[in-house]
Amino acid sequence: MLFSKLSFAFFTISTVVAGPLVKCPFPKDKKLVAVAEDCENEGWAMSPDEPCIPGKYCPYACPPGQVMNQWDPSAKTYSYPSSMNGGLKCNADGSLTNPMGNKPLCVNGAGTVSVVNKAGKNVAFCQTVLPGNEAMLIPTNVAKDKETKLAVPGCEYYAGSAAHYYVNPPGVSTEEGCVWGTADKEIGNWSPYVAGMNMDKQGNTYVTIGVNPKHIDDHDGKTPNFGLRIVCDNPHDCVGLECEINPKNGYNTATGPTSGNSLNADFCIVTARHHAKAKIEVFEV
Numbered sequence: 001m002l003f004s005k006l007s008f009a010f011f012t013i014s015t016v017v018a019g020p021l022v023k024c025p026f027p028k029d030k031k032l033v034a035v036a037e038d039c040e041n042e043g044w045a046m047s048p049d050e051p052c053i054p055g056k057y058c059p060y061a062c063p064p065g066q067v068m069n070q071w072d073p074s075a076k077t078y079s080y081p082s083s084m085n086g087g088l089k090c091n092a093d094g095s096l097t098n099p100m101g102n103k104p105l106c107v108n109g110a111g112t113v114s115v116v117n118k119a120g121k122n123v124a125f126c127q128t129v130l131p132g133n134e135a136m137l138i139p140t141n142v143a144k145d146k147e148t149k150l151a152v153p154g155c156e157y158y159a160g161s162a163a164h165y166y167v168n169p170p171g172v173s174t175e176e177g178c179v180w181g182t183a184d185k186e187i188g189n190w191s192p193y194v195a196g197m198n199m200d201k202q203g204n205t206y207v208t209i210g211v212n213p214k215h216i217d218d219h220d221g222k223t224p225n226f227g228l229r230i231v232c233d234n235p236h237d238c239v240g241l242e243c244e245i246n247p248k249n250g251y252n253t254a255t256g257p258t259s260g261n262s263l264n265a266d267f268c269i270v271t272a273r274h275h276a277k278a279k280i281e282v283f284e285v
Contacts, residue, residue, distance in 0.1 A: 023050045024090035026060070030105055033061040035137050035178075044087070045129045046136045052090050057099070059087035059132035062106035064140040065149035069107045070100045071131045071158050073256045078159040086131030086158070094231075109163075110152040112205040112272055113197050117142040119226050121170035125195070126178035126188070127151060128164045136166040136188055139174035142282070150280075155201045162198035166191040166212065170226055170284065183218040190214050192224040193245060195280060203275040209245055210267030211252045223247045227283045230270040237276030243268035247285050 026034060026043030034043035050057035062068055072085030088105075089097040098105075116233040117123050127138035127150075142148045149162050166192045168177035179181045181188025192215050196208045209228045227246040232238035245255035245266070254266035261267070272278040 005270065009235070017034065021051070021053055022092065022094050024054070024058060024088070024094050025094050026052070027051060027088075027096065031063070033063055033139065035061050035139070035253075047133060047135065054094070056090050057085040057131075058090055058096075059129050060105065061127075061129075061138040062151065065109055065151055066106040066109065067109050067151045067153050067157060067163070068105070069103050069104055070098055072099055075131060076159065078161055083131050083134060083159075086129065096215065098267050105221045109150070110154050110199040110205060110275075111149060112199060112275060112277050113152050113207055114147050114149045114277070114279050115142045116126060116147045116231075116279050116281045117144050118281055119170040120144055120284050122173070123170050123226075123282050124168040124172050124177040124192070125150065125191050126166045126168065126174065128166075129159050130161055130164070134164075135180050136164075136191075137178055140165075140180040141174045144170075147279070150197065152197050152199055152205060154199045157198070160198075162196050162206075165195045167193040167195060167228065167282070169224060170270075183214075186219055186222070186224075190218055190268045192219075192226075193228055195228070203273075205272040205276070205278060206269060207272065207278045207280070208267055208269045209280060210254065210262075211245060211265040213263040213265040216252060216265055221251050223251050224285075226284050229283070231266075231279050231281055232270070232272055233277045233279070237274065238270055238272050238278060240268065240270040243270045 037043035039048035045061045075082035123142045125140040126136035177187045199205045229244035240258035254268040256268040259268040
């Protein structure tokens, strides 16, 4: 009789239990503006599902009129991926490093542009995060019948870049409007209007208002119930006045001596010379 010998191999299975995800907490004691703090980003100016984890730069929002003053010091030009490296650096142990040393986290912008709200309801101006993911997450709420300063970067700001804002319809809160959004609503990335501004070395501030190309893509012909215009405290100090987007003139129509069109969207520009102050008026129609 033949007997077959069976060999049994015994395997030891080891289970690796992952430890908790290390995250860098949002610094609530630094007078910053928390963005969607109940989501995964926990207050950082990042996508709601994106935590601040080791190895990342984590951007943050500053109060209205101020600009972020920390980013990757090796990022000298506006190019990906270094254009994402804004804010504080998250370390492996969950601590934070100020990449620009002991400079303050936020500093005042040039102070040369403000919003005057004549639209009858609050208006949410939502600034894009740069350096960062360039989503419109940084909130500035302009109450009705009030004037609020916007953040105007100087030439020393990251890669000489400008501030960009998405202008939501009157009555939309910053919580609702300062998000990416979806194409079915005229908020966030699909807001009716956009604005941009920066100051050069000579103290000239360039202020642009325009129709949002994404609004044209998905809401073409749907005329907003409000408009924008640029005015100056001293008109003699500004070039390009009568720059206006008034829906009464038709959809996607900007007027003024410096008006133009880009990506099928109208815009106009005013230059406030030598530290002169300009205002973006929001008005109802």
